[in-house]
Amino acid sequence: xxxxxxxxxxxxxxxxxxxxxxxxxxxxxxxxxxxxxxxxxxxxxxxxxxxxxxxxxxxxxxxxxxxxxxxxxxxxxxxxxxxxxxxxxxxxxxxxxxxxxxxxxxxxxxxxxxxxxxxxxxxxxx
Amino acid sequence: xxxxxxxxxxxxxxxxxxxxxxxxxxxxxxxxxxxxxxxxxxxxxxxxxxxxxxxxxxxxxxxxxxxxxxxxxxxxxxxxxxxxxxxxxxxxxxxxxxxxxxxxxxxxxxxxxxxxxxxxxxxxxx
Numbered sequence: 001x002x003x004x005x006x007x008x009x010x011x012x013x014x015x016x017x018x019x020x021x022x023x024x025x026x027x028x029x030x031x032x033x034x035x036x037x038x039x040x041x042x043x044x045x046x047x048x049x050x051x052x053x054x055x056x057x058x059x060x061x062x063x064x065x066x067x068x069x070x071x072x073x074x075x076x077x078x079x080x081x082x083x084x085x086x087x088x089x090x091x092x093x094x095x096x097x098x099x100x101x102x103x104x105x106x107x108x109x110x111x112x113x114x115x116x117x118x119x120x121x122x123x124x125x126x
Numbered sequence: 127x128x129x130x131x132x133x134x135x136x137x138x139x140x141x142x143x144x145x146x147x148x149x150x151x152x153x154x155x156x157x158x159x160x161x162x163x164x165x166x167x168x169x170x171x172x173x174x175x176x177x178x179x180x181x182x183x184x185x186x187x188x189x190x191x192x193x194x195x196x197x198x199x200x201x202x203x204x205x206x207x208x209x210x211x212x213x214x215x216x217x218x219x220x221x222x223x224x225x226x227x228x229x230x231x232x233x234x235x236x237x238x239x240x241x242x243x244x245x246x247x248x249x250x251x252x
Contacts, residue, residue, distance in 0.1 A: 094201055101198075
């Protein structure tokens with residue numbers, strides 16, 4: 001398995017999920033060695049959830065998995081890009097296609113686009 | 127100024143530089159509040175160098191600055207995307223266009239593309 005430099009940031013590496021077809025940056029989350037291994041083995045992106053402190057199979061609950069099309073490692077081996085097919089069309093828990101749906105305009109954040117799904121219907125009223 | 131959640135990771139937030147024209151992910155580095163402010167004020171990307179522990183005006187030495195075309199903030203305000211024009215055509219210190227120039231192929235990393243410039247000529251023999 002390709003080795004990454006997990007030491008620099010206490011065992012975690014930032015992972016960028018990018019839409020393989022459009023190039024849109026969908027989200028940024030973190031991987032640990034287990035998540036890295038599971039992602040490469042299964043072909044579906046796994047992250048490490050910092051808030052829940054557990055392995056996080058993205059889309060495991062909602063069915064909106066990220067199918068890996070290609071994986072890129074940066075020059076220092078301390079960041080990765082997963083080029084993915086986003087099942088369900090949205091990566092963000094808000095129902096927006098990308099987590100980066102707010103553009104900085106002066107001192108304000110302006111929302112761009114519309115939700116792809118209603119998060120209450122997908123995740124339930126939690 | 128738009129507020130980000132710098133607390134989650136000890137004062138730093140990962141920042142993705144993406145080519146505004148092609149959508150290519152060029153690099154990932156980190157910003158602190160000063161780098162965030164300088165980037166918004168000057169329209170050129172500033173990072174926080176973790177290795178040198180100082181403010182890092184990207185391209186300040188080589189002239190290969192990143193001109194900010196748009197800034198996006200994610201749903202948790204703990205990651206940002208800078209859509210940029212990469213002056214000089216390459217973001218990576220190796221002379222490659224993107225730092226993510228190595229694709230995972232089984233247990234190997236395969237280099238994709240060619241250097242845009244010779245780093246020795248741009249940075250000198252350091």
